[in-house]
Amino acid sequence: MPAITVIGAQWGDEGKGKVVDLLAEKAGVVVRFSGGDNAGHTIVNPFGKFALQLVPSGIFYPQTICIIANGVVINPAVLINEIDQLNRRGVDTARLFISDRAHLIMPYHVLLDGLEDKLRGSKAIGTTGKGIGPTFADKVARYGIRVGDLLDKEAFLERLQAILDYKNTILTRFYGVEPLSLDEIHTQYCQYAERLAPHIRETTLMIEEALNRDELVLLEGAQGTLLDTDFGTYPYTSSPSVAGQGCVGAGVGPTRINAVLGVFKAYCTRVGAGPFPTELKDKTGEFIREQAHEYGTVTGRPRSCGWFDAVAARFSSRVNGFTAAAVTRLDILDALPSLKVCVGYKLDGQTIDYFPGGIAALQRCQPVYEELPGWQNPTTHIRQYEQLPPQARQYISRLEELIACPVKLISVGPEREQTIRRMPII
Numbered sequence: 035m036p037a038i039t040v041i042g043a044q045w046g047d048e049g050k051g052k053v054v055d056l057l058a059e060k061a062g063v064v065v066r067f068s069g070g071d072n073a074g075h076t077i078v079n080p081f082g083k084f085a086l087q088l089v090p091s092g093i094f095y096p097q098t099i100c101i102i103a104n105g106v107v108i109n110p111a112v113l114i115n116e117i118d119q120l121n122r123r124g125v126d127t128a129r130l131f132i133s134d135r136a137h138l139i140m141p142y143h144v145l146l147d148g149l150e151d152k153l154r155g156s157k158a159i160g161t162t163g164k165g166i167g168p169t170f171a172d173k174v175a176r177y178g179i180r181v182g183d184l185l186d187k188e189a190f191l192e193r194l195q196a197i198l199d200y201k202n203t204i205l206t207r208f209y210g211v212e213p214l215s216l217d218e219i220h221t222q223y224c225q226y227a228e229r230l231a232p233h234i235r236e237t238t239l240m241i242e243e244a245l246n247r248d249e250l251v252l253l254e255g256a257q258g259t260l261l262d263t264d265f266g267t268y269p270y271t272s273s274p275s276v277a278g279q280g281c282v283g284a285g286v287g288p289t290r291i292n293a294v295l296g297v298f299k300a301y302c303t304r305v306g307a308g309p310f311p312t313e314l315k316d317k318t319g320e321f322i323r324e325q326a327h328e329y330g331t332v333t334g335r336p337r338s339c340g341w342f343d344a345v346a347a348r349f350s351s352r353v354n355g356f357t358a359a360a361v362t363r364l365d366i367l368d369a370l371p372s373l374k375v376c377v378g379y380k381l382d383g384q385t386i387d388y389f390p391g392g393i394a395a396l397q398r399c400q401p402v403y404e405e406l407p408g409w410q411n412p413t414t415h416i417r418q419y420e421q422l423p424p425q426a427r428q429y430i431s432r433l434e435e436l437i438a439c440p441v442k443l444i445s446v447g448p449e450r451e452q453t454i455r456r457m458p459i460i
Contacts, residue, residue: 191220255280261275299363
């Protein structure tokens with residue numbers, strides 16, 4: 035069986051959780067490889083409705099091993115709470131494992147996240163304030179603490195003391211806030227360690243063994259390509275989130291990946307600050323937001339909504355190497371009499387067909403639209419592609435042409451069965 039990487043192709047919130055939950059029915063292993071608890075994957079299945087933040091979306095299948103891999107940054111309090119909530123609702127989490135190489139979100143990361151964004155003033159990035167960015171920064175700067183460090187209390191204390199001395203200097207001298215307590219943090223995280231120890235593993239071996247057993251392995255991304263720290267709208271970005279990170283963040287060689295599935299919404303959304311060329315600040319945008327309940331899974335913040343941006347989508351397809359696409363939330367467009375797709379940008383008087391890397395240039399871009407007819411018929415009950423209204427099929431076909439990638443899955447509602455499986459992923 036293959037390894038499939040599932041990637042958000044826009045600014046996150048594309049419906050990756052539903053797609054992974056759907057594909058995980060036949061998977062031996064599902065691996066979350068990026069992001070942190072700033073990601074929310076909403077899933078509706080026979081167990082109910084869930085908003086997962088760290089636990090992989092395959093947790094609902096009894097045969098599937100779920101791994102939080104080394105590329106994820108973990109707030110242990112959030113993870114333990116998520117495990118407890120799943121258990122209370124009848125979901126077994128004994129098959130959940132955590133990489134000993136994953137980095138931990140510490141109390142000073144959360145504190146600094148808020149202080150740093152406040153310091154930016156009008157240039158604030160609009161982070162979730164969960165300490166994600168500072169944790170990734172410490173990972174690169176070699177100030178990180180990893181999950182495996184928790185398993186040796188004395189060594190953990192020594193490392194924590196050295197790092198906390200440095201962090202407290204910043205907190206007290208630069209920001210003028212009270213220092214954090216070494217004893218309190220050490221005690222609290224040792225308690226987390228006792229709870230999580232049965233789940234901690236050298237997870238790259240587990241993934242390798244599953245591949246060697248010819249089991250389906252799903253690599254589940256978080257956020258979206260346009261929030262990637264290299265290819266996204268930097269600095270309004272989150273963490274490494276492109277397909278290449280699937281290999282790095284899970285510990286899987288690139289030759290083991292058989293397919294890369296890009297997940298697109300039938301329109302676009304974005305939460306937080308940063309440029310969004312096709313944003314609709316009108317009644318249509320409000321209609322899409324309310325019809326789709328476009329509010330952040332983690333934060334509850336309203337998402338900006340806009341037309342499908344094929345320029346950004348084509349860029350996303352190129353840097354990820356998508357072999358297949360899934361289009362979600364097609365049903366949200368059912369009532370609209372006409373639709374628009376952005377096929378180019380106007381930049382300083384010239385028409386361009388590429389996604390600018392510079393934030394200043396992207397902020398000046400104005401969308402060039404192509405208009406398509408709406409179908410004004412419900413699609414939530416449809417399970418065969420041929421049964422979609424002709425205008426809906428025309429819309430899907432046009433998206434395929436623009437992103438140069440076949441659309442193989444189409445979602446017409448939040449539940450598992452509200453899916454059109456148009457072609458096999460591989």
